[in-house]
Amino acid sequence: MNTNDLFVYDCPAYPLPHIAGKDSEFVATVYLTSRCNMNCAACYLSAGSGGPELGTDQWKHIIAALHGAGARHIYFLGGEPTLSPHLPALVKFSRELGLSPSLSTNGLAASSGIAEKLAESGIENVQVSIDAPDEIVNDALRGSGSFRMASKAAREFSKIGLPVNISMTVSDRNFDSVAAMIELADELGAVGINFIAVQSFGNAEINHLMLSYKNARAAIEQMLAYRGRLRVTANGFRFYLKANEFSKASTAVTCPAGKSYIVVGMDGKVYGCDLLMVKGIVAGNALAEDMQFIIENRFSDLEERRLARFSPCSSCRFSSSCQGGCPARALNAFNTIYAADPLCTMN
Numbered sequence: 457m458n459t460n461d462l463f464v465y466d467c468p469a470y471p472l473p474h475i476a477g478k479d480s481e482f483v484a485t486v487y488l489t490s491r492c493n494m495n496c497a498a499c500y501l502s503a504g505s506g507g508p509e510l511g512t513d514q515w516k517h518i519i520a521a522l523h524g525a526g527a528r529h530i531y532f533l534g535g536e537p538t539l540s541p542h543l544p545a546l547v548k549f550s551r552e553l554g555l556s557p558s559l560s561t562n563g564l565a566a567s568s569g570i571a572e573k574l575a576e577s578g579i580e581n582v583q584v585s586i587d588a589p590d591e592i593v594n595d596a597l598r599g600s601g602s603f604r605m606a607s608k609a610a611r612e613f614s615k616i617g618l619p620v621n622i623s624m625t626v627s628d629r630n631f632d633s634v635a636a637m638i639e640l641a642d643e644l645g646a647v648g649i650n651f652i653a654v655q656s657f658g659n660a661e662i663n664h665l666m667l668s669y670k671n672a673r674a675a676i677e678q679m680l681a682y683r684g685r686l687r688v689t690a691n692g693f694r695f696y697l698k699a700n701e702f703s704k705a706s707t708a709v710t711c712p713a714g715k716s717y718i719v720v721g722m723d724g725k726v727y728g729c730d731l732l733m734v735k736g737i738v739a740g741n742a743l744a745e746d747m748q749f750i751i752e753n754r755f756s757d758l759e760e761r762r763l764a765r766f767s768p769c770s771s772c773r774f775s776s777s778c779q780g781g782c783p784a785r786a787l788n789a790f791n792t793i794y795a796a797d798p799l800c801t802m803n
């Protein structure tokens with residue numbers, strides 16, 4: 457691997473690199489539910505028990521509005537999105553509109569027998585979350601039985617011909633398993649594997665699930681050493697790169713929030729991205745307002761931040777490509793988006 461292939465996009469939330477390569481088309485993530493059958497240590501949402509959810513017709517209205525506003529990919533997320541009874545109908549509806557639908561699952565899809573149904577509905581990509589190649593380590597991070605459930609799901613989706621990507625959240629608890637995880641993804645028939653650096657939000661923050669610079673470097677070295685058939689991508693590792701790698705990595709735009717990425721929460725509220733949703737930064741309501749209007753008018757602060765006119769970014773040699781890093785991390789650390797990414801080690 458080289459850094460350009462590996463670091464296609466730095467954002468820890470944007471799902472497109474691992475579902476569709478380097479493309480920068482407009483992606484919308486929709487959170488169908490916050491219910492989840494697991495309670496993962498690294499879950500940025502602290503998903504679990506759930507709350508009021510929208511019906512099929514409300515979601516169809518939102519998905520049509522996202523399509524009308526330019527979205528080309530729709531990514532179904534939760535909680536565990538396969539717990540939503542609306543999922544197959546919404547996948548089918550998305551395909552009929554011309555959207556490319558993808559899904560992230562902890563594996564429940566296979567054990568609940570809806571893998572075939574989702575394939576028939578037209579799902580195009582499936583991302584399965586596994587956090588370690590070792591069942592004991594994985595289940596300690598993701599919940600009892602999750603390793604078997606996820607492995608079974610990956611095999612089943614692959615067998616019916618759907619492209620499967622494995623997703624691993626990398627922390628100090630599993631960084632040394634990156635190479636073995638690539639081997640596991642290969643064995644499971646996946647087309648790719650995506651490594652996401654743990655973000656200190658939700659459960660990960662509560663559980664103090666960190667990724668030290670040293671361990672992140674060890675994870676990156678394992679990724680770069682890979683020479684096989686799988687597409688390997690990494691999200692959220694930019695500030696663990698060395699300066700020479702940092703300037704070469706093809707992360708042309710660091711933050712896609714509100715520009716080529718948008719998120720709709722389970723109650724229809726619109727956000728720039730998943731982490732801004734966790735921080736409660738609402739841009740609008742997809743059921744009450746025009747989606748195009750929201751996109752054109754409610755993200756000017758993020759647009760302003762991309763100019764990186766704050767210290768030390770304004771005088772940084774990387775500012776045109778880095779753009780100050782992640783605004784959600786800045787907000788989480790400093791209570792303002794107009795501050796440098798707290799992970800930045802370049803200055």
Ligand code: SF4
Nearest residue numbers: 467711713729782784
């Ligand atoms: S604020 Fe931007 S860079 Fe940070 S997680 Fe959201 S979309 Fe990604």
Ligand code: SF4
Nearest residue numbers: 769772775778780800
């Ligand atoms: S100082 Fe700002 S622009 Fe420069 S690398 Fe750090 S976060 Fe990015």
